[in-house]
Structures are given as C-alpha cells and as structure tokens.
Amino acid sequence: MDAKETISQMMSKVSINDQRMEGKVKYPLLPTIFAIIIAWCAGCNSCVMVESYWKYNKAKLKELIEGFPDADISHDTVNRIMRNIVFSEFHEFLVEFSKRLIETNPQMVDVKRVLSLDGQTPKAIEYAKREPSLGKSPADRRLYDRLYFVTLQDTTNGISLGVDPVQDKENENKACVRLLDLFDLSNATVTCDALNTQRSVAEKIIEKNGDYCLALKDNHKSLAKAVREAFGNPEFEEFIQQFKSEVEKGHGRIETRTVFALPATVIKSRILKDWAKDCNTLFMTVTESINAKYGNNREPEVRFFLSSLCFDTPDIAEFGYRCIREHWRIENSLHYVLDMDFGQDHMQMKNRNLIKNIELLNRISLNILRLVQPMLKKGTSIRMTRYAINFDPSLALKGLAKYMLTEENA
Numbered sequence: 001m002d003a004k005e006t007i008s009q010m011m012s013k014v015s016i017n018d019q020r021m022e023g024k025v026k027y028p029l030l031p032t033i034f035a036i037i038i039a040w041c042a043g044c045n046s047c048v049m050v051e052s053y054w055k056y057n058k059a060k061l062k063e064l065i066e067g068f069p070d071a072d073i074s075h076d077t078v079n080r081i082m083r084n085i086v087f088s089e090f091h092e093f094l095v096e097f098s099k100r101l102i103e104t105n106p107q108m109v110d111v112k113r114v115l116s117l118d119g120q121t122p123k124a125i126e127y128a129k130r131e132p133s134l135g136k137s138p139a140d141r142r143l144y145d146r147l148y149f150v151t152l153q154d155t156t157n158g159i160s161l162g163v164d165p166v167q168d169k170e171n172e173n174k175a176c177v178r179l180l181d182l183f184d185l186s187n188a189t190v191t192c193d194a195l196n197t198q199r200s201v202a203e204k205i206i207e208k209n210g211d212y213c214l215a216l217k218d219n220h221k222s223l224a225k226a227v228r229e230a231f232g233n234p235e236f237e238e239f240i241q242q243f244k245s246e247v248e249k250g251h252g253r254i255e256t257r258t259v260f261a262l263p264a265t266v267i268k269s270r271i272l273k274d275w276a277k278d279c280n281t282l283f284m285t286v287t288e289s290i291n292a293k294y295g296n297n298r299e300p301e302v303r304f305f306l307s308s309l310c311f312d313t314p315d316i317a318e319f320g321y322r323c324i325r326e327h328w329r330i331e332n333s334l335h336y337v338l339d340m341d342f343g344q345d346h347m348q349m350k351n352r353n354l355i356k357n358i359e360l361l362n363r364i365s366l367n368i369l370r371l372v373q374p375m376l377k378k379g380t381s382i383r384m385t386r387y388a389i390n391f392d393p394s395l396a397l398k399g400l401a402k403y404m405l406t407e408e409n410a
Contacts, residue, residue, distance in 0.1 A: 006401050007034060008066045013097075016089045031067040032081055034400075038064075040365040041372075041396040043386040045343045047075040047082070053390075060393050082361070083354040090360050091162065095182055098161045098367070101402070102154070113156040114323050115185070115210075116330040117176050117192040117201075119166070120338075121148045122355070123345040147352060149359055150175040152183070155329040158370045160363040165356055172196060177204045185210025189309065191327035194219055197306065199274050206278050206308060213283070213307040213323040226271045227304050231284045236266050243317035254290040259283060259321040263311040281307040283320040338362055341382050368399035375399075 011030045018029040038061065039053040054061070054073045062068045148166040153159070162182055164175040176196050185208040192201065194217035205212045218224050230236055241261040248255045262282045269276045283305040289298040305324065313319060338344040342362050349355050369385050372395050376388060389395045 007064055007397060010034075010400060011066070014093055016085060016093065019084045019086070026071065027069050027073060027077060027081065028067045029081070031065045031069070032073070033085075034065055035061050035068065036078060036082070037361065037365060037368070037400070038389070038393050038396040040361055041368050041386060041399070042390040042393065043383075047078040050078045051075040057393055064393060064397055079354065082357050083351050085353075085357050087165075087353060087356045087360070090357055091164075094160070094360055094364055094367075095162050098154075098159055099183070101159065101367075102157070111156060112319075113154055113188040114326040115161070115188050115190045116153045116155045116327045117150060117179070117190060117196055118153070118330045118335070119148055119150045119172050119175075119195075120335050121146045122347050122359075147355055148172070150179060151330065151334065151363070152176075152179045153330045153334050155326045155333070158329075158333055159367055160334065163359055163363055165359075173198045173200055176201050180204045180208055180210075184208060189213055189307075189323050191215075191323055193327075202275075202278065202306075202308070211308045213305050213309065213320065213327075216304040216306050223267075223271060223273075223275070224304060226267050227282050227284075227306075230262060230266045230282065231260060231304075233266075236262060239263060239266065241317040243315070243321050245321060249292065252292050254292050256288050257321065257325075258286045258288075259317045259324065260286075261311065261317040261320055264306075275306060278308045279306050281309050281311045281316060281320070283307060283317075283324070285321070285324055334363075334366070337366060337382055341386070342366070368396060371402045372396065372399040 011034065014030060014033075016029060016033065018025065020029075035054060036050055039050045039057075042053060044050045044053045051073055058068075058070075058072070062070075149163050150166060150172055151163045152161045154161055162179050164179045166172055166175045173196055176192065177200055180190070180201070181204060185205060189211045190205045191213045192215070194215040197214040197216060197220065202212050202214065216224050216227060231240075239262055243259045245257040245259075248257075260283065262284075264272065264276075264279045264282055267282070272279060285301075285303045285305070287301040287303075289301070290296065291298070303324075305320070307320065307323075309316060309319065342365075344359075344362060347355070347358060349358070366382070369382055369389075372389065373380055373382070373385050375395065375398065376385060380388075
C-alpha cells in the first residue's frame with residue numbers, strides 16, 4: 001500500500017462533520033485536518049506557522065494526501081477551520097485510535113499498565129472576566145474563569161488516551177469520571193493526586209475493571225490520620241512489606257525511596273467508611289534526599305496512598321513504588337513537553353472551542369511523535385523529531401499509520 005492509499009484509508013476511518021456550507025468549501029475538511037496535523041508534528045505551533053508550512057511543502061503534501069487543494073491557505077482559514085470543528089468529534093479521533101493503538105500492539109497490552117489522571121490549564125489563555133461583585137471588578141488574575149483540562153495518560157506507554165475540559169460550575173472529579181468511562185481499564189492501575197481521591201473516581205475505576213492507587217492527604221483528615229498512625233503502630237510491623245529503590249541521581253539531588261505496604265484491614269471499617277468496599281492496600285513512601293553539591297540532608301518526605309490492589313499480590317510494595325513513580329511521568333513526559341516543545345503556555349486565544357481543539361491537536365501530535373521517535377537515531381528528542389518531520393513529512397505519515405491502522409492493514 002503506497003502513502004496516498006494509506007492516508008486515504010486513515011481518512012475513511014475518521015468521522016468529523018463539516019459545519020460549512022457545501023457550495024462554499026474551498027479546502028476539504030479531512031485533507032486539511034491531516035495537513036494541519038502533519039504541520040503541527042513538524043513544529044508549527046500556530047496558525048501562522050501552518051500557513052507557511054502549507055505553502056513551502058504543498059507539493060509534498062499533495063503527493064501524500066488525496067484531495068489536497070492546490071491553493072495556499074491563510075492563517076485565518078486555518079483558525080476558522082480549527083475553531084469550527086466539533087470538540088466531541090475531534091476527541092473521538094483521539095480516543096478511538098488510542099484504543100486501537102493499544103489493542104493492536106501486544107507489548108502494550110501484556111504489561112500491567114499505569115494510567116495517570118491529572119489536570120492542567122494553559123497559562124497565557126485570555127480568560128473571560130467574571131461579573132463584578134458588590135460593584136467591584138476583580139483585578140486578581142486568579143479570579144478569572146479559567147479553562148481547565150484533565151488528561152488520562154498511559155504513562156507506561158507514553159500515550160495520551162483522552163482529555164476532558166472541566167465544565168463551568170463543576171469540579172475536576174466529574175471530568176475524571178467522564179474520561180474513565182470511555183475506556184476498559186482491565187490490567188491497568190489508575191493513579192491521581194489527592195484532589196481526585198474521591199469515591200466517585202474510585203468507583204468508576206472499579207466499574208471499568210481497573211485498580212487504583214490514589215494519593216491520600218488531609219482532604220480526608222480522619223482517614224489520613226488513621227493511616228499515618230497504622231504505619232507507626234508497632235503491632236502492625238509483622239504485616240508490613242517493604243521495597244527500597246536504588247539510589248537516584250538527578251536535578252542536583254541524590255535520592256532514595258522506600259515504599260511500605262500494609263493491608264487495609266488494619267484500619268477499622270467505621271474509619272474507612274465507603275473505602276472499605278474496595279480498598280485493599282495502604283502504601284507509605286519515604287523519600288530521603290541529599291543536595292548533591294553541598295551534601296545537605298533534606299527532611300524526609302512522607303506520603304500515603306490508598307489502593308485497591310490485593311495485598312497478597314507478589315512484590316506488592318515494589319509494584320506500589322512503580323505506580324507512584326510512574327504517575328509523575330504525566331508531568332515530565334506530557335505537561336512539560338507540551339509547555340516547552342509545543343509552547344502551550346504561550347497560547348493566547350479567546351475562542352474556547354479553538355482552545356479545546358488545539359489542546360487535542362497537541363496531544364494527537366505528541367502521540368504521533370512518540371511513535372516516530374523509535375524510527376530515528378536512539379535518544380532523539382521530541383524537538384529533534386519535529387525537526388526531522390519538517391524536512392520529511394512522510395515520517396509523520398508513518399507515525400499516523402501506526403496510530404490509526406491495525407497491524408494487518410498497516
């Protein structure tokens with residue numbers, strides 16, 4: 001199958017309705033979207049840059065994409081097209097083919113995966129001001145209405161599975177539940193920070209056949225106190241399982257982490273309350289850190305976690321360590337890359353649907369780049385991968401083919 005047939009087959013699998021008047025369409029929707037995705041993978045983080053990429057790579061794009069128009073495109077047209085795409089349909093693009101990617105790659109399915117939930121808001125978005133209160137207009141930026149996104153990231157495989165904007169007048173937990181409801185979580189453990197350690201999130205994870213490992217802080221005050229006391233109780237020492245990590249060096253620190261595991265039955269049911277239904281294991285992590293330059297010891301950092309993982313699981317403390325460490329990959333491998341390589345914190349847009357679609361476009365492009373990386377020299381960064389696609393758009397097509405086609409059709 002040649003490149004043009006491959007991308008035609010991929011376009012046949014995408015269902016995005018064109019909201020424009022049929023007689024006035026100059027730039028067919030799907031060929032244009034695929035061209036924008038390729039440009040985005042090549043490092044074009046704005047509509048103006050897409051316009052330039054389109055102009056200088058028009059011949060190559062025409063060879064790759066069936067129905068690609070002959071005319072140059074303006075940045076206003078790119079903006080208008082991205083603004084008018086229905087977010088839910090574009091999100092289907094990300095969700096369905098992320099599922100396909102996982103299902104058709106045995107190495108991604110066989111391993112017990114860690115999925116991380118976390119929220120983020122682009123800093124430079126121009127927020128709409130709230131209505132004045134008591135005759136005073138809010139001057140503090142923190143009082144502005146922000147557009148906040150929750151991402152479900154397969155941190156084991158480095159793939160964004162889905163993203164959901166937090167709606168007005170709702171908390172982040174509801175967006176988490178909506179995302180989790182889209183996936184079968186078999187053979188996966190979901191992690192999140194203490195903000196989302198809520199029964200609604202835990203119940204949805206269990207309903208979708210997954211396990212959870214959720215951070216516990218004083219937003220559950222009595223439970224956190226009971227867990228803290230349980231790990232300090234000499235009566236429970238015989239039940240504790242322990243795993244100590246190797247010494248880790250980086251960011252000017254020398255660190256060692258120790259994970260302790262206890263069965264949740266050491267906590268009384270009246271304190272666990274609804275958590276008694278599915279919480280089976282308690283984790284405590286102790287991080288000891290030394291400043292590499294000056295040799296100063298920092299005070300050990302202690303954190304606690306609730307988990308549905310069975311306490312009798314072999315090497316439960318070691319697996320708990322893996323879940324806790326992999327959770328932070330969503331910060332290092334997603335949020336940091338989106339901010340530094342995609343310039344997400346510098347996006348200045350007012351149209352909220354455009355913001356949502358650009359957030360999706362960033363994650364789709366990053367997924368494709370993760371698939372292109374192994375095709376290049378070992379150790380090639382995301383930034384250099386984008387640079388390579390800038391010279392050879394067919395690299396993005398190869399990543400798209402892995403992303404969107406089953407093995408037998410790729």
